[in-house]
Amino acid sequence: MENNLITLKSSPKILSSYSVAGNKEHNGPLGNYYDEWCADDKFGKSSWEKAESEMQRRALRGALKKASLSDCDLDLILAGDLLNQCVSSTYGLADYNVPYLGLYGACSTCAESIALGACLFDGGIISKCGAITSSHYCSSERQFRYPLEYGGQRAPTAQWTTTGSGAFIIGEKGNVNIEQVMFGRIIDKGISDINNMGAAMAPAVIDTLVRYFDQSGTKPCDFDLIVTGDLGFEGSEIIKDLLLGEGIDVRKNHVDCGLMVFNRETQDVHAGGSGCGCSAIAMASTIIPNLSSGYLKDILFLGTGALMSPMTLFQGETIPAVAHLIRLTHSEE
Amino acid sequence: MKNKEYVEYVSARSKKSPILMNAVRAFLIGGAICSLGQAIFEFYSVFNSDIKETQSLVSLTLIAIAIILTGIGIFDNIARVAGAGTLVPITGFANAVASSAVDTKSEGFVMGVGAKIFSISGPVILFGTFSGVIYGVIYYICSLIWG
Known part of the structure; x- marks a missing residue:
């Protein structure tokens, strides 16, 4: 590979x-x-x-x-x-x-x-x-x-x-270091339900994570958090389940911005939040400040995107997805 | 995992819409709307003895109520619970037209409201009219044969 x-x-x-x-x-x-x-x-x-x-x-x-x-x-x-x-x-x-x-x-x-x-x-x-x-x-x-x-x-x-x-x-200056980057590949596993974007995006996350752990020689337990963009409840459960099948256990340190931004029990958002503002505000408000302060030392952030349009869906196409990974670490300056 | 296996895996694990609960809610709320229609009918009948005219007035009243509730942003909250209960009666159609109109106001009255007002209800209007035409032709042929 x-x-x-x-x-x-x-x-x-x-x-x-x-x-x-x-x-x-x-x-x-x-x-x-x-x-x-x-x-x-x-x-x-x-x-x-x-x-x-x-x-x-x-x-x-x-x-x-x-x-x-x-x-x-x-x-x-x-x-x-x-x-x-x-x-x-x-x-x-x-x-x-x-x-x-x-x-x-x-x-x-x-x-x-x-x-x-x-x-x-x-x-x-x-x-x-x-x-x-x-x-x-x-x-x-x-x-x-x-x-x-x-x-x-x-x-x-x-x-x-x-x-x-x-x-x-x-x-060049700051306490949050961008250490590694891995761009995602376009992954389409045949999901065509616009009401289940988590399931459409989960295989892209799995693809990027498997490649990352393989090529970097790291394990999930090396990181304080593995943050995904907006898989929501459904997509999060799928990646935890399927990665376990690959021998990768992310159950302990995985968090999803879609589940952080809203309270699923009280806010009537069903499977959680989505949208590129979702990971942006969760990262900007919570994850980055905690990395900056040193409370978090080493994390992986995977932005997840479903790359369809309403037109392609009406034409019966399935939903392609992509997941880009960034490794962020705390740096003392 | 092959695509077909993954799609099956996903559909087996994903939580389905609560069909029975939705049906019960739709029955109760849809029934309530129809009962309201009947009550309005009885009320109008006091002033007007023409049944056809009164029936049209009842439909118009329900449409007006649905449009007002859409305009003040309440209808979608009711529909989230009621589902087919608000969709199937004439209220659902009124909401589909009014919500498109409210939504496209920002693009102006011609390219916004004018062009997009039937974006949701368009298929209903087209195929409703089309089935009306077919029904009319069949009715005409039958009336020629059997007088």
Whole structure:
């Protein structure tokens, strides 16, 4: 098997992270940890799309302020969201005078943008960049499912798109080290149910994790946490079960951002949260600060994305998925 | 694991929608909506003796209620519990049209509301009209044969 584990020799760091969340997320288990939240899910704007853009704008502004930087210190912005043509990112970040690359990796975009930024830093191409991702329940629901006020029932395996945006500044100083990166392969195991995205994405996580443990020579117990993006309850149970069959036991230290952001018992989100804002706000508000403080020392983060569109689903296609891995460690400076 | 095996594995383990519970709720809430319709009918009958006119007025009243509840954001909360109970009566159709209209307002009245108002209910209108035409043709042929 070829080696596609990337070890970053120049140790890029995450300088700062900033999270902006919606009201339902604020009422969830991580409610007190978000840097900013808004009771009005429209964030004072006239449409849901503008609201999502506003979240990205605020997230980057907050992350820059935390790192005591201004936008002219950045060499590049890597950003993405779930909407067609990545419009939340372009409209939200247009005011910043920084070269911009729009990314689409569905819900894996948070990991994708951080991983790409770290690789560009490692190659000496940039010295500082911003990685920003967002999703909004209302704008996604409109694009991928039904009108917001449409009266329908959800399947128990369905997930709830997170309203939130997370921004990360990557550069050379900081306490969170980006040690290794492994990009995911496109994996399609034949799931076509849009109400069971966890099951569609789980095989991609398994593929990346198996390759990672094989090529890095590490074991799950070497890490404080193995964080997945938005597998939700269903996908999390599947990876724990199937990885065990491969002799890899992640039951003790696996957490999923989709299960961290919402309380499944009380918030009526069925299998948990999803969307690229889901892993972005969970990482920016909770995981990164704990790595920075040294409470967490060594973790794996896998961004998980389901790469279908409503059109391909209507045409009877199955759901391809991808999972990008980043190894993050605490570094004393 | 092959794709077919994985799909079977997933469908065997994933929690299914509680069909019996959903059916009971749909029966109770759908029945309540129909009883409400009947009550409105009785009430209107006091003022109007034309049965056909009164029946149309009852449908219009239920549609109006469904649209108002959709507009103020309550209908989807009821439907989440009621399921087919609110979907099958005329209220479901009204909600499908009204929710599309509310949702697409941000794209303007022509390209938004105008173009997308029937995005959910369109298939019902198309195939409803189509089956009406077929029914009419059959009815016509039968009436020619048997007078």
